[in-house]
Amino acid sequence: MRIAQIGLISSHTYKSVLKVPINLWLIGAFMILIFIALGSSYLSNLYHQHNVDHYGQEVRDRWENNPDKHPHRMAHYGYVAFRTKYPLSLFDNGIDSYLGNAVFLEAHRQNSVNFSQASLSSGILRFGELSTGLLLQFLLPLLIFFWGYASISGEREKGVLKLFLTQGASWQEVILGKSLGISLVSLFILLPAFVITFILLICYPQTLSITLIAISLLCLLGCYVAYIFIISFIAVWVSARSSSSKASLIKLIGFWLLFTLIIPKISQVAGQIFYPTPSKIEFDTIVEEELIKQGDSHNPDDPHYNAMKDSLLLAHGVSSTKELPFNYSGYIMKEGEKLSTETYRKHKDDLMSLYQKQSQVVLYSAVLNPYIAIKHISMVLSGTDFESYQMFNEAAENYRYSLAQTMNDLQIEQISNTVKSSADKNAVISQQNWIDFPAFKHDFLSFNKMIKSTILSIAALAIWLIIVVLLTVYFSKNLKAI
Amino acid sequence: MGIGLVLLFILGLISLHIGKTFNERQHFIIEQTEVAQTEHINRHLKYVDGHIGLLLYYIRFGLANEAPPLAGLSIGQRDTRQAAQLVNIRNLEEQKNTSELVNPFYQLLGNMDFSFVLIYLFPLIIIALSFNLLSEEKESGRWSLLAVQSGNPVRIIKTKLLIRLACVLLMLIALLSLGSLYLNISLDQNLLAFSAHAVLYVMFWFVLVWWVTSLGKSSNQNALILLSSWLLLTTIIPAIVNNLVSNLYPIAQAYETTIDSRDGYHGKWDEPKEPTLIKFKDHYPQFSKYNHPEEASFSWLWYYAMQQMGDDESATARIAMKQNIEKRINLTNWIGYLVPSIHTQFSMNFLCKTDMHNYLNYLEALETYHEDLRLSFYPKIFEEEPIQNQKWERYNLEYFKDQRHTSWMSLFPVMILSLGFLLAARQNR
Numbered sequence: 001m002r003i004a005q006i007g008l009i010s011s012h013t014y015k016s017v018l019k020v021p022i023n024l025w026l027i028g029a030f031m032i033l034i035f036i037a038l039g040s041s042y043l044s045n046l047y048h049q050h051n052v053d054h055y056g057q058e059v060r061d062r063w064e065n066n067p068d069k070h071p072h073r074m075a076h077y078g079y080v081a082f083r084t085k086y087p088l089s090l091f092d093n094g095i096d097s098y099l100g101n102a103v104f105l106e107a108h109r110q111n112s113v114n115f116s117q118a119s120l121s122s123g124i125l126r127f128g129e130l131s132t133g134l135l136l137q138f139l140l141p142l143l144i145f146f147w148g149y150a151s152i153s154g155e156r157e158k159g160v161l162k163l164f165l166t167q168g169a170s171w172q173e174v175i176l177g178k179s180l181g182i183s184l185v186s187l188f189i190l191l192p193a194f195v196i197t198f199i200l201l202i203c204y205p206q207t208l209s210i211t212l213i214a215i216s217l218l219c220l221l222g223c224y225v226a227y228i229f230i231i232s233f234i235a236v237w238v239s240a241r242s243s244s245s246k247a248s249l250i251k252l253i254g255f256w257l258l259f260t261l262i263i264p265k266i267s268q269v270a271g272q273i274f275y276p277t278p279s280k281i282e283f284d285t286i287v288e289e290e291l292i293k294q295g296d297s298h299n300p301d302d303p304h305y306n307a308m309k310d311s312l313l314l315a316h317g318v319s320s321t322k323e324l325p326f327n328y329s330g331y332i333m334k335e336g337e338k339l340s341t342e343t344y345r346k347h348k349d350d351l352m353s354l355y356q357k358q359s360q361v362v363l364y365s366a367v368l369n370p371y372i373a374i375k376h377i378s379m380v381l382s383g384t385d386f387e388s389y390q391m392f393n394e395a396a397e398n399y400r401y402s403l404a405q406t407m408n409d410l411q412i413e414q415i416s417n418t419v420k421s422s423a424d425k426n427a428v429i430s431q432q433n434w435i436d437f438p439a440f441k442h443d444f445l446s447f448n449k450m451i452k453s454t455i456l457s458i459a460a461l462a463i464w465l466i467i468v469v470l471l472t473v474y475f476s477k478n479l480k481a482i
Numbered sequence: 483m484g485i486g487l488v489l490l491f492i493l494g495l496i497s498l499h500i501g502k503t504f505n506e507r508q509h510f511i512i513e514q515t516e517v518a519q520t521e522h523i524n525r526h527l528k529y530v531d532g533h534i535g536l537l538l539y540y541i542r543f544g545l546a547n548e549a550p551p552l553a554g555l556s557i558g559q560r561d562t563r564q565a566a567q568l569v570n571i572r573n574l575e576e577q578k579n580t581s582e583l584v585n586p587f588y589q590l591l592g593n594m595d596f597s598f599v600l601i602y603l604f605p606l607i608i609i610a611l612s613f614n615l616l617s618e619e620k621e622s623g624r625w626s627l628l629a630v631q632s633g634n635p636v637r638i639i640k641t642k643l644l645i646r647l648a649c650v651l652l653m654l655i656a657l658l659s660l661g662s663l664y665l666n667i668s669l670d671q672n673l674l675a676f677s678a679h680a681v682l683y684v685m686f687w688f689v690l691v692w693w694v695t696s697l698g699k700s701s702n703q704n705a706l707i708l709l710s711s712w713l714l715l716t717t718i719i720p721a722i723v724n725n726l727v728s729n730l731y732p733i734a735q736a737y738e739t740t741i742d743s744r745d746g747y748h749g750k751w752d753e754p755k756e757p758t759l760i761k762f763k764d765h766y767p768q769f770s771k772y773n774h775p776e777e778a779s780f781s782w783l784w785y786y787a788m789q790q791m792g793d794d795e796s797a798t799a800r801i802a803m804k805q806n807i808e809k810r811i812n813l814t815n816w817i818g819y820l821v822p823s824i825h826t827q828f829s830m831n832f833l834c835k836t837d838m839h840n841y842l843n844y845l846e847a848l849e850t851y852h853e854d855l856r857l858s859f860y861p862k863i864f865e866e867e868p869i870q871n872q873k874w875e876r877y878n879l880e881y882f883k884d885q886r887h888t889s890w891m892s893l894f895p896v897m898i899l900s901l902g903f904l905l906a907a908r909q910n911r
Contacts, residue, residue: 022706033718040725047732055737062745069752077748080740098562098586102740104576114579115736118589120807122727122814123559123831123838124824126592127720134721139713146706249705250610261602262493265594269500272588279511280564280583285518292525355585362591386587422751423779 005169006177013181017147026143027188030135034193037130041090042200048101049205052082056440064435070415070422071429072333075407078106081396081440083113086383087206088216091197092133094384097125105400105440107337107407110344113393132193133382136224137374138260140189141231144182145252148235150245151178157245162481171476175236179468182232183225190228194221212447219451220381223461227374230464237471240479259371264362271361277354283347290343305332322417330411337404345397352390359386366460373460380454387453388445395442406437487653490599490607494657497596498664501554504595505665508553508565512546515566516879519544522568523874534872535782535863542568544879545851547844549835551667552676556597556827558836562589566879567848571859573792574852575743575800578845596661597830600680601823602716604650608687609708611646613694614701615639621701639695647688654680671888672833678893679833683826686900693903696910715823723817723824731810735803739796746795750788762787765794772864782863790856804842811838819895829892835884847882 017023059080066074083101100113118125128134152174155161164174194217201213235252242248278286295304309321312331321328366373379385410433419427523541530537546566553560562584569577592598616639619625628635658677667673694707750758755774762783763770774781818824831837862872 036722036725040729044725044729044732047729047734051734051737055734055741059741062741062749066749067752073748073751076751078744080737080744082737095586095590098589100581102737104740104744111576112580114581114740115733116581117728118559118562119579119581120733120736120810121559121724121838122807122810123828124720124724124727124814126558126827127724127824128717130718130721130725134717139717142709142713246614246701253606253610253709257603257606264591265598266496268588268591269496269594272503277583277585279507279514280580281511281514281518281566281568283583285514351583355587358585359587362587389586421779 001170001172001176005173006180009169009174009177010179010181010184013151013178014184017182017185023147023185026146027185030140030143030189031192033130033135034132034189035196037132037135038090038193038196038200041093041131042204045085045087045090045204048085052084055080056082060439063437064431066431066434068428068431070424070427071407071410071433072107072330072422074434075107075404078104079399079403079440080104081392081399081442083389083392084442086388086444087201087204087208088213088382089384090200090204091131091217091220092378092382092384093129093131094133094379094382095386095389096384097121097129099389103396105396105403107333107400107404108340110348110397110400113396132197133375133378136190136193137227137371137378140186140228141259141371142253142256143189144186144228144231145235145249145256147185148178148182148232149239149249149252151182151236152240153242153245153248154239156481165481171479172472175233175240175472175476178236179229179233182235183229186228186232187225190221190224216381216447216450220378223374223377223458226461226465227370230370230461230468233468233472240476259369263365263369264372267362267365268358271358274361275354275357277351277358283351287344287347290347291340294339294343305335308332308335324417327412327415327417327419330408330415334405334408334412337401337408341401348397355386363456366457367463370461370464373457373464376457377454377461380450380457383444383450385453387449391445392442396440399440403437486607486610487649490603491653491657493594493603494596494599494653495660497594497599498554498657498661500593501557501595501661502665504557504561504593505549505551505554508549508560511565512548512879515544515546515568519568519877519879523877527869527874531869533782533863534859534867534869535785537869538571538859538863540570542570543851543855543877544568545844545848545882546879547840547847547882547884550672551665552672553834553836554665555595555661555667555676556830556834556836557593557595558831558834559838559841560836561593563841563844569848569852569855571786571852571856572789573743573747574849575739575793575796576747578848596657597827600654600683601827604654604684605687605712605716608646608650608684608691609705609712611650612643612688612691613704613708615642616695617699617701617704643688643692643695647685650684650688651681654684675888675890675893676830676833678890679826679829679896682893682896682900683822686822686896686903689900689903689907693907693910696907698910715821719821720824723814723821727810727813730813731806733803733806735799735806738799739803742796742799743792747788747792750791755784758787758791759784761794762790765790766860769860769864786856786860786863807838807842820899822896822899825892825895829889832886832892833888835886839886840884843884843886844882851880851882 059082063077063079066077081103083099085096089096097117099116100119101115101117103113104111128138152161155164161174165171198213198217201208201217202210234255238251238255239245239248242251295302312324312328313319313321316324318324324331362372363376366376376385380387410429414429415427421427519542526537526540530540544566547563548565549560562581564580564582567578567580614621616625619628619639625635628638632638655677658680661667662669662673690711691708694704694711697704697707699707759774772783774784814824815828818828828837832839
């Protein structure tokens with residue numbers, strides 16, 4: 001293989017694609033769509049962040065402005081946590097629209113995170129949303145197939161191919177050159193998308209450093225380039241192996257359908273069969289039943305709490321809970337919160353790992369399906385995959401737990417043991433305690449963790465690249481020139 | 483092409499199975515909810531002996547939104563909603579917005595239900611079968627021969643297209659018949675209207691192909707035009723509409739509702755009791771004769787009055803939110819009249835009762851149901867009726883019935899569009 005020869009063929013392919021007026025129109029249309037997609041994501045992200053800040057501040061103000069009161073009332077007053085979007089989500093919206101945005105956090109119970117975009121949609125969301133992800137992962141391959149389906153079969157039909165090969169170009173050079181040429185044309189769509197994303201991210205009022213943005217985008221760009229090269233290669237390879245351009249086009253559209261719609265949907269069905277997940281009512285029932293078994297802190301005859309009471313009385317050398325040097329009911333509630341949270345989290349973790357396994361079934365198909373590989377990588381690096389969402393989910397639950405337990409501790413330490421109810425005028429503590437409790441905020445998944453969780457998909461793209469090389473080197477000899 | 487048809491048929495069968503699984507799961511969930519409700523009530527009847535207000539703090543009553551078997555053909559957003567919800571008589575706002583537990587990644591990939599196969603895959607097979615009917619004849623040089631031999635060569639092309647139409651329709655009807663048997667769908671107006679939408683959608687695509695054929699372009703150009711139309715109609719336009727609609731009608735009220743209901747209730751604990759009670763009695767004049775015992779730090783009247791405030795004080799934001807969702811639906815519907823894919827999907831979801839309107843209606847029914855429970859229990863709580871005097875076993879799961887009638891008018895948009903293309907094709911000859 002000669003590099004110069006490959007360069008010559010690729011620049012020839014590149015020029016011949018750009019020579020056709022319709023292709024320029026298509027590229028133009030794509031650019032407009034990318035512009036609309038990024039623009040509207042930018043605006044909606046900005047609006048979302050504005051709301052998160054605005055309502056987040058309102059929640060905070062209201063929390064701090066609560067008067068002096070019994071801490072347990074504050075535990076019930078609770079907090080509302082809003083989800084901040086990762087700035088890069090404007091590039092690829094991933095599963096973001098299916099994730100809840102607001103959750104009410106209170107003592108004793110874990111509420112669901114509500115108000116996903118999907119739950120507020122007219123139903124149109126089912127068709128998908130316009131995002132760079134959709135355009136570059138889903139539609140661009142079709143465009144590449146359109147550019148590439150006749151790349152070899154067409155020349156064969158015209159009789160030019162034979163001429164080409166007898167003039168000294170080898171099969172390997174032709175295949176690689178043409179694949180590169182088509183990839184180069186695709187860069188006209190890919191590069192502007194990244195440049196605009198970069199500019200918008202710089203303008204976005206955000207928390208990410210420019211270095212992180214640049215590194216993330218470069219990684220993404222690298223993967224996307226690999227993806228379009230693989231797709232271009234498939235187009236050229238199928239064209240080379242097809243008897244006619246028409247046959248090649250039909251095969252390629254078949255591949256496209258298989259990659260983007262059929263394999264993901266079928267593997268999803270398989271995932272549901274292998275790893276069935278509980279419904280909400282099943283989940284709630286299981287958790288509730290287990291909590292009942294553990295004991296009821298409200299029941300005076302409950303064995304678990306009676307045993308605890310006896311040991312406390314013994315340790316402090318007193319005969320009734322009233323004589324204990326701390327607030328007994330606060331102590332009991334703390335114990336109850338701990339147990340119920342442990343139980344809930346155990347089941348929640350089980351559910352999450354089931355989801356993870358379900359998703360893995362689809363993600364494993366990345367080995368067969370570069371579309372899934374890039375979709376996954378893009379989603380993870382844009383902070384719109386499940387793992388990123390878990391950062392919020394876990395932060396909110398930790399915050400809820402720490403809020404409840406902080407209030408319980410305040411009750412244990414500062415509320416007299418003889419107080420009967422939270423309505424007692426003497427059973428109040430200062431507002432300062434609310435102000436001292438920090439505001440809710442959540443971190444994003446770190447870049448290292450993102451890369452780690454995409455390893456499999458990056459490997460899948462790498463495997464595809466190896467396949468490309470192997471096919472070119474070893475199997476292109478038996479292709480037909482006429 | 484035979485392979486394509488067979489593959490499509492198999493995918494159609496898989497989609498029917500997905501629908502069946504969905505229907506069974508819905509039933510299972512409703513059954514479980516029913517069991518959970520009874521067990522929950524019985525358990526608390528054992529635990530709680532005292533004030534009926536305390537019992538009603540705990541126990542929950544269910545309202546199911548049972549999907550008809552037809553829903554298996556077009557699942558819509560049903561899989562993300564709970565098939566039945568259990569609510570206690572405390573404030574509803576904190577309870578009603580919970581959704582079903584679904585893997586969000588799977589939601590992103592979307593269900594492959596029958597409507598998906600119809601809306602996305604059928605057009606592709608139609609295009610593949612017939613994009614080059616005329617152009618191929620011309621390109622192979624047979625056309626001039628045909629034109630000489632036959633008096634009316636266009637009729638041959640027409641016949642060829644009609645045969646393909648018949649094949650595809652036959653397969654569609656076969657799938658629908660199998661589906662109605664497999665999913666136990668009764669032969670009613672909804673099924674007929676659903677089938678009519680499916681047939682019309684298929685016809686639309688044939689008419690579109692016929693129109694493109696009439697332009698007399700080459701096979702490659704035909705393929706390009708038709709594939710672009712498919713992409714535009716099934717992906718690009720709906721995606722743009724989605725972004726447009728959600729940016730046009732943002733729904734920040736969702737957050738406001740959450741905060742308002744939280745403060746509406748929880749804030750009341752530390753406020754003087756009198757204003758809360760007055761607001762409660764303004765809302766329910768029929769309960770003005772009940773009073774909070776003076777000097778008492780707690781009464782169930784005051785407690786439920788506070789709970790009521792959670793709903794009352796979030797009403798403004800809640801109504802605004804609902805109005806915005808309705809605006810979203812209306813705009814999408816209007817645009818849908820011009821976009822057969824959107825219109826067919828929405829009409830099918832409507833017939834299957836899996837659309838957003840069904841959910842809004844259900845929420846409204848849930849509000850009424852909840853209100854009825856309150857109205858029947860409030861006097862009992864305020865009168866301090868003994869728990870044993872109630873017939874608790876009578877409180878079973880209740881069912882919401884979506885009363886919307888089958889609309890045949892919704893067949894017109896796609897019909898008119900198809901006729902338009904048919905006429906345009908006639909002009910081109």
